[in-house]
Amino acid sequence: MIYIDAERCISCMKCVKACPFQVLETSSGKPECIRETLCIQCLHCAAVCPREAISLEDLNGTLQGDFPSLPDDFPxxxxxxxxxxxxxxxxxxxxxxxxxxxxxxxxxxxxxxxxxxxxxxxxxxxxxxxxxxxxxxxxxxxxxxxxxxxxxxxxxxxxxxxxxxxxxxxxxxxxxxxxxxxxxxxxxxxxxxxxxxxxxxxxxxxxxxxxxxxxxxxxxxxxxxxxxxxxxxxxxxxYPDQEHYLHIPNRKKQPTIQWIETALR
Ligand SMILES: Cc1cc2nc3c(=O)[nH]c(=O)nc-3n(C[C@H](O)[C@H](O)[C@H](O)COP(=O)(O)O)c2cc1C
Incomplete structure (x- = not known):
């Protein structure tokens, strides 16, 4: 299911750490897929791989292209x-x-x-x-x-x-x-x-x-x-046919937030 290209892999083990279900492990110094049945195919392993060495059978592990850089005013x-x-x-x-x-x-x-x-x-x-x-x-x-x-x-x-x-x-x-x-x-x-x-x-x-x-x-x-x-x-x-909204309506209901805090460290 998870395919790791051994030639590209540099054994950084980032994929092993990233996997939420411990599907990957290392025994021979290289990551190996040992608990396939637990794999949820989130491909976080591929997302952290610096060598793009991980794929899912016939599917690329990640989307093509660089991680998009966001403008400063993105928030x-x-x-x-x-x-x-x-x-x-x-x-x-x-x-x-x-x-x-x-x-x-x-x-x-x-x-x-x-x-x-x-x-x-x-x-x-x-x-x-x-x-x-x-x-x-x-x-x-x-x-x-x-x-x-x-x-x-x-x-x-x-x-x-x-x-x-x-x-x-x-x-x-x-x-x-x-x-x-x-x-x-x-x-x-x-x-x-x-x-x-x-x-x-x-x-x-x-x-x-x-x-x-x-x-x-x-x-x-x-x-x-x-x-x-x-x-x-x-x-x-x-396609909307009404006048465009001119303003953002206010919200009467504000969220109630209950903070439960304990010592952070
Ligand atoms: C789960 C859900 C169901 C809704 N059902 C209807 C609906 O059946 N008819 C309708 O006119 N609006 C429906 N609405 C739209 C709400 O009335 C609308 O989101 C709310 O009044 C706030 O307005 P806003 O979305 O413009 O902020 C629904 C919204 C949600 C989230």
């Missing part, structure tokens, strides 16, 4: 991007570039994931008629069961809190038996959201849609959700 920029991310519910009818979505979802895999499991499988739904079909199922279900009646009352006055006016929806599906499907899917989807918004797209988490997709059998069928999977998160996606 300000990333904080700005996090604060300026907003929920968009009103979109232009222009179709969303598939490549931007594919790129964002690919990048989402660099989010942390329990045991490096990355359980999310993506369902991307596009096209107004299909999304209307989804809405029709949800409105019927709301009407029949009395669940979340605000969906119907708001829809009647032109506010769709389920899909907005999006012509693209991204659903994060995962096997319920995965190690930590809800957290892993949310982290991956949030990574994707930040990339999408950095590329000029508007997004909004679609919690109603997530719940309804899991609850309504016809909807599960419509989005081709396999029986062993659940939807753990969803996004409305599109």
């Amino acid at each position: 300000d920029l990333i904080e700005y991007h996090l604060l300026a991310r907003r929920s968009y519910r009103s979109f232009k009818s222009d179709p969303v570039d598939k490549e931007i979505i594919a790129h964002a979802l690919k990048t989402s895999a660099w989010a942390p994931s329990a045991k490096n499991d990355h359980p999310a499988e993506w369902i991307v739904v596009s096209g107004k008629p299909f999304i209307q079909e989804i809405m029709d199922h949800i409105l019927k279900y709301v009407d029949e069961t009395g669940t979340s009646p605000e969906i119907a009352s708001l829809y009647k006055v032109g506010r769709n809190v389920v899909t907005g006016t999006a012509n693209t929806l991204i659903l994060a599906a995962a096997k319920a038996t995965s190690i930590n499907p809800s957290v892993d899917s949310a982290l991956a989807l949030y990574n994707a959201e930040l990339i999408l918004q950095a590329n000029g797209l508007g997004t909004c988490w679609a919690g109603y849609l997530t719940r309804m997709c899991n609850q309504i059998p016809a909807l599960r069928q419509l989005v081709k959700l396999s029986e062993d999977c659940q939807i753990y998160g969803a996004l409305m996606v599109g």
Whole structure:
């Protein structure tokens, strides 16, 4: 599984130290992969190797190119991007570039994931008629069961809190038996959201849609959700059609922080 190129290896043993699960050890003066079954393929061994000597079977151990150097104002920029991310519910009818979505979802895999499991499988739904079909199922279900009646009352006055006016929806599906499907899917989807918004797209988490997709059998069928999977998160996606937000809204709720400190040394 982990392949170490003996000719390139200089026996610095950085890989042995970096491995969180003691998969690598040294006996002959060179690192060796001795506990393969414990390997979570995080490739931290490759990330610390000064000789790029480590790979994963047919996969390069690391991305090509140098470690990117970040501008001095990077902390300000990333904080700005996090604060300026907003929920968009009103979109232009222009179709969303598939490549931007594919790129964002690919990048989402660099989010942390329990045991490096990355359980999310993506369902991307596009096209107004299909999304209307989804809405029709949800409105019927709301009407029949009395669940979340605000969906119907708001829809009647032109506010769709389920899909907005999006012509693209991204659903994060995962096997319920995965190690930590809800957290892993949310982290991956949030990574994707930040990339999408950095590329000029508007997004909004679609919690109603997530719940309804899991609850309504016809909807599960419509989005081709396999029986062993659940939807753990969803996004409305599109080019924003509203005026750009002029300000960052304040947050009423500040985090409560309980500091538990003991002597540091
Ligand atoms: C898990 C989750 C589910 C959400 N579900 C919906 C939804 O179904 N419909 C909707 O209009 N907004 C939904 N939102 C968006 C929130 O209303 C929004 O994030 C919040 O009001 C703060 O606004 P901001 O994202 O612009 O900061 C959801 C957000 C999260 C994180």
